[in-house]
Amino acid sequence: MTNSAGSKLGRRISGIVLAIFTLIWMFPLVWMFFMSFKTNSEIYAAPLSLPQHLNLDNFARALETLNIGRMYVNTLIVAVLSVGLGFLVTFLSSYALCRMVFRNKKLQRGLLRFFQLGLMISPFILLFPIYRITVQGNLYNSIWSLVLPYIATQVSFNTLLMYNFFKGLPAEIEEAALIDGCNLPQLLGRLILPMTKPVVVTVIVFNVLYVWNEYPIASVLLRDESMYTLSMGASMFKGAYSVDNAGIIAASVLIIVPELIFYGFLQRYIVDGMVAGAVKG
């Protein structure tokens, strides 16, 4: 067998393997989509079968039960504010940690470790202190009760990616810009920010998905139904001794479709961003 024939066969095999993995990954989503058209009885009796009819009752019930428009708006507001502010904070702090000359190097390293420490702590362990601070700050049951903890949970991940990315940028470009009369805000806004596009997109995608799906903090800090975010939707179909699985699945489809579209549009940047942010440094 020649080399080119061998590599062609290799490519075919890896293509088949990748196709199989893609199908495995897609199966739960496709299955969920089909199940959203089935009745509760059909789901229990034959969970893997195709729906017998294109039954839209589950979606009608989901829309009737959930104030889905309000939930989308709430989730969007929380996502825009928390991801926007979280990005602003960590963009500036990571740049400062990377480029500022510290007299005490230990302090610099210590600050960096502090910013990244959150990666080792589950935010749910901090639920009680978060709750107390929120109540004392008179923020309970408001959008800000979610925005502030979500910013805090984003800081470590954002710092990890952005600090390492800044490390890999040649300092000469920034020095040249400064010699040409560029001030610090211009340097950050016109030079650094455009260069960090892959990391910015990665950070935004991951954080928006986190905010979109986050349940434990939202379930504790929100009590008023008009403030609910999308992740709270599925819990509305469960009683003490009853559960409407078909309703949950239909609501889940309504909740994740925008997420999939969002991810689909931006996914090509994610690998670039992860590699750029995680390897250098």
Add this chain to the structure above:
Amino acid sequence: MNKKAMKRISGLILATLLLGTLTACGGNAGGKGEGAAEDGSAESGGDTVKLTFGIHIADLEKQEPQTYEVLKAFEEANPDIELEILSTSDADEQGTQMKLAAESGTLPDIFWCQYGIAKEMYDAGYIMELSDFLEYDTRVNDAIGEQLRTVGEDGSENETGEFYGLPYQKLVTGFWYNKTVFEENNIEPPHNGTTFEEFLEIVKALNEKGIVTISNGAKTTYSDWAFQAMFVRYGFLEHINAIRNGEESFVNEDFLNYFEMIDELREAGAFPSNITTQDYFQAKEAFLSGNAAMLDSGQWDSAEINERLGDQVGFWWGPTFENGVGDQNVGMQAFTNNLRVSAEVEEDQAKKDAVYRFLSFWLGEEADKIRVQYGVNPLTTVPEAGEDNKAYAAMLSAMNEEGWSGIPLQPDQIVTDVIKNTLNDAIYGVMSGIYSPQEACESLQSAQENQ
């Protein structure tokens, strides 16, 4: 349009958007629903008293319509009291929320909370003692006062006469059975008084025909209600206080006999082969679709069962045991005293009056009538079945069976959360063959010693 102008316009749009979102947030910032106090409790003053009601059901109107209707009827009957419902999605989340709220001074005025957590909160002074309420409402006192004053929520003797929970619901549980399945297979269904040996023969006969006798699902470990009643027939209530005091052990002859009984049922093929991989809701569907002869459940399912099986359903308390302990003619009719009142209510007389009026209504005749309409047992009045609900009528027939009385306490409701979880795991462990009877008893004793 040049680039600079474009940038200015997009900057203006972004600023407007940000302002808009901030305004949207500002409307609710720091507050609860309209009219509620900032600290999460109720406001009183002026002509209207506002009360908060914390409940473990996310969508009350759909998931527990009888409670929703009772609350609605209360508001209609008391226009000077405004009720705000604060929902969580399940019992665990409610427990977590109430603990957090108690320690932050934001407990709802009235709320649902299970015994284990409620006891901790009462001991810490967060929950109000309620014996005073029985003087306020003598009708309730006559109906359930003695039970509340004399028996603690853990089943022990109530030496002080104090209590801090009022009935949320009356838990009537046992086996629903599908008459059609029995008729089609020429097998006589069980009746109240059927012994374990007779029941074992029924199980074997059904098993020979390839029919699952008892539909159960281990993935929802709490769904073992009929087996909780059987545990009482094996002396659970007689032993538990001595076990708590360290005078006895969970590894005793009566409890071993209990778990051996479950093991015998397993060997006879009483449970589904997929018991470990299905949950209660799947088990219920198997029963409703005619794939199992019996369902271990309670009165909350009567409406759904009536809709699917109508008059083809019967209700049975479960078998009696020759080697059992105490009266065998008993069926589970336990109050779950999970309705609590925040201790802060005591400090505000107007609010306390409103809370007492609410509790009076909750335990009153009108609320009971609403419950019965939905096939749910009344709390303080004698139940009568509606003509349409044949399943509930079957349950009432069992409740009114001569010579049978009610078990007032369900074992897993009167123990700590650790023992409760271990008990449920032990029962399902033996049902699925993971535990031997000896191991089931030992796991309970180990949990008792290590909690």
